[in-house]
Amino acid sequence: MRLRKGYIFRLLYLDRKSLISTVGSFFVILLMISLVRLSMSCGNLASLLKDDNERTNVNLAVYCLGTGLCSVIAFVLPLGITVMISDIKCRWNIFAKTIPMTAAEQSAHIYGLKLMLWCTALLLSFLARAVLGAVCGIGSDTVMAQVILVIGGINALISCYQPTAMILLKKAGFVSLIDFAFSMISAALMALGMMNYLKGLGLTTGEEIEEEQLDHILEILKQDGLSLLGTLAVAAPFVTAAVFGLFFFLMTKALERKEA
Amino acid sequence: MNDYENAIEVNGLTKHYDGFTLDNISFSLPRGSIMGFIGQNGAGKTTTINSLLGIIGHDGGSIKMLGLDTSDKKNMQAVREDISAVFDELPLHEELNANHINIIMRDIYKGWDSGTYFAYLDRFNLPRKKPTGQFSKGMKMKLQIAIALSHNAKLLIMDEATTGLDPVVRNEILDIFLEYLQDDSRSILMSSHITSDLEKIADSVTFIDNGKILLTGYKDDILFSHGLLRCTKAQFAALDPSEYVSARISDFGASVMVSDISAAKAAHPDIAADPAALDEIMMYYVNRTAKEWS
Numbered sequence: 420m421r422l423r424k425g426y427i428f429r430l431l432y433l434d435r436k437s438l439i440s441t442v443g444s445f446f447v448i449l450l451m452i453s454l455v456r457l458s459m460s461c462g463n464l465a466s467l468l469k470d471d472n473e474r475t476n477v478n479l480a481v482y483c484l485g486t487g488l489c490s491v492i493a494f495v496l497p498l499g500i501t502v503m504i505s506d507i508k509c510r511w512n513i514f515a516k517t518i519p520m521t522a523a524e525q526s527a528h529i530y531g532l533k534l535m536l537w538c539t540a541l542l543l544s545f546l547a548r549a550v551l552g553a554v555c556g557i558g559s560d561t562v563m564a565q566v567i568l569v570i571g572g573i574n575a576l577i578s579c580y581q582p583t584a585m586i587l588l589k590k591a592g593f594v595s596l597i598d599f600a601f602s603m604i605s606a607a608l609m610a611l612g613m614m615n616y617l618k619g620l621g622l623t624t625g626e627e628i629e630e631e632q633l634d635h636i637l638e639i640l641k642q643d644g645l646s647l648l649g650t651l652a653v654a655a656p657f658v659t660a661a662v663f664g665l666f667f668f669l670m671t672k673a674l675e676r677k678e679a
Numbered sequence: 680m681n682d683y684e685n686a687i688e689v690n691g692l693t694k695h696y697d698g699f700t701l702d703n704i705s706f707s708l709p710r711g712s713i714m715g716f717i718g719q720n721g722a723g724k725t726t727t728i729n730s731l732l733g734i735i736g737h738d739g740g741s742i743k744m745l746g747l748d749t750s751d752k753k754n755m756q757a758v759r760e761d762i763s764a765v766f767d768e769l770p771l772h773e774e775l776n777a778n779h780i781n782i783i784m785r786d787i788y789k790g791w792d793s794g795t796y797f798a799y800l801d802r803f804n805l806p807r808k809k810p811t812g813q814f815s816k817g818m819k820m821k822l823q824i825a826i827a828l829s830h831n832a833k834l835l836i837m838d839e840a841t842t843g844l845d846p847v848v849r850n851e852i853l854d855i856f857l858e859y860l861q862d863d864s865r866s867i868l869m870s871s872h873i874t875s876d877l878e879k880i881a882d883s884v885t886f887i888d889n890g891k892i893l894l895t896g897y898k899d900d901i902l903f904s905h906g907l908l909r910c911t912k913a914q915f916a917a918l919d920p921s922e923y924v925s926a927r928i929s930d931f932g933a934s935v936m937v938s939d940i941s942a943a944k945a946a947h948p949d950i951a952a953d954p955a956a957l958d959e960i961m962m963y964y965v966n967r968t969a970k971e972w973s
Contacts, residue, residue: 425786432779433772505772514770516734518787519759521752 423520426528433502438536441495442543448492449547452485453554478555486563487570489547494574496543497536503585512586522674529582530667537578537659541571562645565652572655572662579666586673616643683746686710686834686866687731691740694726699890701726703740706885706895711863713856715877715898716870717961718887724870727887728838731868732764745833760789763827765837769819773812777805780826788830799825803851817848824852828859835859835867841876849873853880874957878902886961893964898957905960906940909951922946925966928973936963 431438459467459477506512515525544567552560577598584594620636622628628636687708694701701723708714718724729735731742733755745761747754771780777800785791800807803821811819820840827835835856841849853876859865871877877884878898885895894901910918915926915933922943924936936955937943944952955963966972 423786425783429775429779429783433774509772510766510768510770511772513734514764514766517732517759517762517764519756519789520787521756 420524420527423524423528426520426525427532430502430529430532433505437501438496441492445489445492445543445547449485449489449550452481452489453550456481456485456551456554478557482551482555482557482560483563483566485551486544486548487566489551490540490544490567490570493540493543493547494537494570496540497533497574497578498581503582504591507585507589516677523671525674526667526670529670530579530663533578533582534663537571537575540574541567544570562648565648568652568655569648572651572658575659575662579662583666583670583673586670586677683743684710685743686712686745687714687868688743689727689731689740690742692727692730692737692742693739694730694735694737696726699723699726701730701737702890704887704890704892705740706892708866708868709883710866711860712882713860713867713869713880715874715881715884715957716868716887717872717874717877717884717957718870719872719961719965722887723890724887725838726890728836728868728870731836732762733759760830761833763830763832763835765820765823765827765835765840767839767842769811769814769823771811774810776810777807777822780811780822784826784830790831792829792831796825796829799828817844820844820848820852824855828855833865835865835869837867837869837871839870839872841869841871841873849876856880874961878957884957886964888965893967894960901960902954902957904939904941905955906937906943907953907955907959908935908937908943908947909953910935914947914950918947920970925963925969926971927963927966928971933971936960 456478459465506515520528545564548560548563548567552558552563581594581598584597585591588594620639621632622636685707687706689707690705692701692704699721704723704727706714716724716727726735730737731744731749733749742749744758747758749755749758775783781793781796784796785793797807799805800822803818803825805814805818805822805825811822814822823840841852844852856867856869857880860867869877869881881898883896884898884901886893908914908918908923909932910926911932915928915935918926918935922937924938926933926935936959940952940954943950
């Protein structure tokens, strides 16, 4: 298979506005969070932190929320489907069937670029983790690394499904509707699972519990949460690889079927 | 690419849609020539062209292009390197400019020649940095033709490419096609409603109506064999319907299209006969089932 730099240039150029705004937003947010945290240490906001306990809590909160937010922004990079929409609008998808590129080559270029952007998003997320870790004085932490991997895995699923769905459904509205339905069903299932899990721990709505019991439940919650996160983080790279492979295969088949 | 006699050979091509069937059509485009593919809207021109280009599949029949059977995927892939498609609208994003298109296409076609492409841009006075969305219809068509002619394609397939263009631009484009055909390994299939253009440049003509090929052959043979008989009402009444394609009835008499003008002249020496133009032939064939129309 020949690498067609021009084909990749086309995809990048047409999605340039979204890519630039995503990268720009990422760095602006990272800079703002870092500056606010630095100002809390040695700037005008220093008086807000009264003791070490508060400082530790703020450090943890800024580090976790900041890294999570920056990671979510970075993973917008491989999400763009605007090119797919405009391909249909301007009839490039019809012209593409007349050019000497096989269906496998076309989907390899699309998913290859997606993978490249996904890796960039991963690097940016780890950059945010390193910067905020340094600003907040937190050393090498594995929890946020696991969170980034899980966010990346979920993102891979969404961003890989979209181009194939666009080729099959041809309407961005349908794809968005499926996204929405999938998100709603996932959220409902997660809420249901969480409720059952909490019930199992003895937490039910409308009942008062002792502070000691609450501490105990929170400790179990923390342990279970970290254990689940660890499992998901181990699974995430495999899921990501499988998702990229599966949707590359499905798009190739979809393009070949349309030609047949 | 192997040696071949016909740039396109279509045999028994069939494609069914709900409400339309491309019915067992066959024609061939000799290498080094230009064929006009004519027919009214919905006759099946675009379906045929899309089948040739592999944009849609077909239900039956075979297609050979540049000597290769395109039902074989590898052959189709090889053929795509040597064919160019020109559509009625520019199939490129409006944000792209001519320079961007050069960057994209030079990696897509092995035979892409940036020098030829930019020479065509200069010849057509097309700006290199202006987004194509700001081009007029004529400029977009010229750009599409510049792209089509810049990778040394052996076969140019055009679907209504000159429709909607003014006569000056159309003439300019037709001249370019004639230049392109100077190399006798190159061929053009050109679908159009504008039969006057085809009359100017086509070597052969295929006329499709309602999914069926009604006429195919060398343009001069078709024009030479067909003719219009100018009949009075009495002369028309004496004609046998099997002798003509269809007749246009007016208050003064009838204009009758015959497919063998020499035989008609011999059989009816008293009736005045005129040569027929392609659009007249098309019109009379379209009305062949009604036989008499006004």
